[in-house]
Amino acid sequence: DLDPLPPMTPEFLSVLNKVCEQCYTDFAPDELEVSVREHILRDLESFVRRQFPGARLQLFGSSKNGFGFRQSDLDICMDGNCIIIIESLARQLKKHPGLKNILPITTAKVPIVKFYHIRTGLEGDISLYNTLALHNTRLLASYAAIDRRVKILCYVMKVFAKMCDIGDASRGSLSSYAYTLMVLFFLQQRSPPVIPVLQEIYDAKKKPQVLVDGWNVYFFHDLKTLPSCWPQYAKNTETVGELWLGLLRFYTEDFDFREHVVCIRQHSRLTTFNKQWTSKYIVIEDPFDLNHNLGAGLSRKMTNFIMKAFINGRTVFGTPIKVFPPLYPSQME
Numbered sequence: 001d002l003d004p005l006p007p008m009t010p011e012f013l014s015v016l017n018k019v020c021e022q023c024y025t026d027f028a029p030d031e032l033e034v035s036v037r038e039h040i041l042r043d044l045e046s047f048v049r050r051q052f053p054g055a056r057l058q059l060f061g062s063s064k065n066g067f068g069f070r071q072s073d074l075d076i077c078m079d080g081n082c083i084i085i086i087e088s089l090a091r092q093l094k095k096h097p098g099l100k101n102i103l104p105i106t107t108a109k110v111p112i113v114k115f116y117h118i119r120t121g122l123e124g125d126i127s128l129y130n131t132l133a134l135h136n137t138r139l140l141a142s143y144a145a146i147d148r149r150v151k152i153l154c155y156v157m158k159v160f161a162k163m164c165d166i167g168d169a170s171r172g173s174l175s176s177y178a179y180t181l182m183v184l185f186f187l188q189q190r191s192p193p194v195i196p197v198l199q200e201i202y203d204a205k206k207k208p209q210v211l212v213d214g215w216n217v218y219f220f221h222d223l224k225t226l227p228s229c230w231p232q233y234a235k236n237t238e239t240v241g242e243l244w245l246g247l248l249r250f251y252t253e254d255f256d257f258r259e260h261v262v263c264i265r266q267h268s269r270l271t272t273f274n275k276q277w278t279s280k281y282i283v284i285e286d287p288f289d290l291n292h293n294l295g296a297g298l299s300r301k302m303t304n305f306i307m308k309a310f311i312n313g314r315t316v317f318g319t320p321i322k323v324f325p326p327l328y329p330s331q332m333e
């Protein structure tokens, strides 16, 4: 019961394309902002080492996966040859003059300490031994490096999610990470596909095993050789604007949420029945931790709210309107 969309005009498609490109140029951090993040990391590492010699801090999430915003939080993973206790880490961070609002959270799946970095206004959290997150960050970064459209679409998706207020897992919706997986899945399922399934490419007869926390984190990352390993390479020539509208249509018209799982680790369809995850409507499987459904925390109400945002998005971006050229300041008086 979706309204049919009127035919797309080339003019409107070109506007759509510009809007998508703009999301990327407006929100991506520049080199300086990237290096500020590294600097904060090194500073924090040397500070926590006073209390925990042998500790190691690494950035992950959007500071490293290629889809970072200027104001994205700092996701930091702490590990090393020492026993780290979250409360004593928090106590140590409270002594740092450059930080405030230190808050340990021990009840979450992965315990973290939250902080606010005063000089930059960036928020961050330090999680302990979050090794799988380091690997899924590398996986996302590899996808981002394959094609510039991947990067732009993930930015567009994140802007869309923030604007529709559906992109905050701590308030009951989905995380940025979940939306990124939805974009990647769409790009893998597009015909011809924009990106391959990196976890399914290998030269050996059998998929190599690289175990981390009991899960296989293998994926193909020798991207230079991808053109010869993946026959579909560069076959898809759609513009970002076409792909964005394609994505909204895919998730509102084609993809059957009741039956299928958003799953980027294999090309063939995975069903909610296979996974025994039939009680949820939006099911997004983590690419490595196969027991993790990123939609598990959604209420029915929130699920409807998210689906409505996609349906409205499809109408807004799929209905050509006459676009006037911008006014110049001299014309505005």
Ligand code: CTP
Pocket: 060, 061, 062, 063, 065, 067, 068, 069, 072, 073, 075, 132, 133, 134, 136, 137, 175, 176, 177, 294
């Ligand atoms: N992560 C995860 N499982 C989740 C949520 C997050 O493994 N359920 C990991 C992923 O490595 C993700 C990182 O935590 O990249 C950070 O998550 P999040 O802050 O939601 O996403 P970002 O990509 O950092 O986006 P943002 O710019 O909004 O911070």
Ligand code: MG
Pocket: 061, 062, 063, 072, 073, 074, 075
């Ligand atoms: Mg983040």
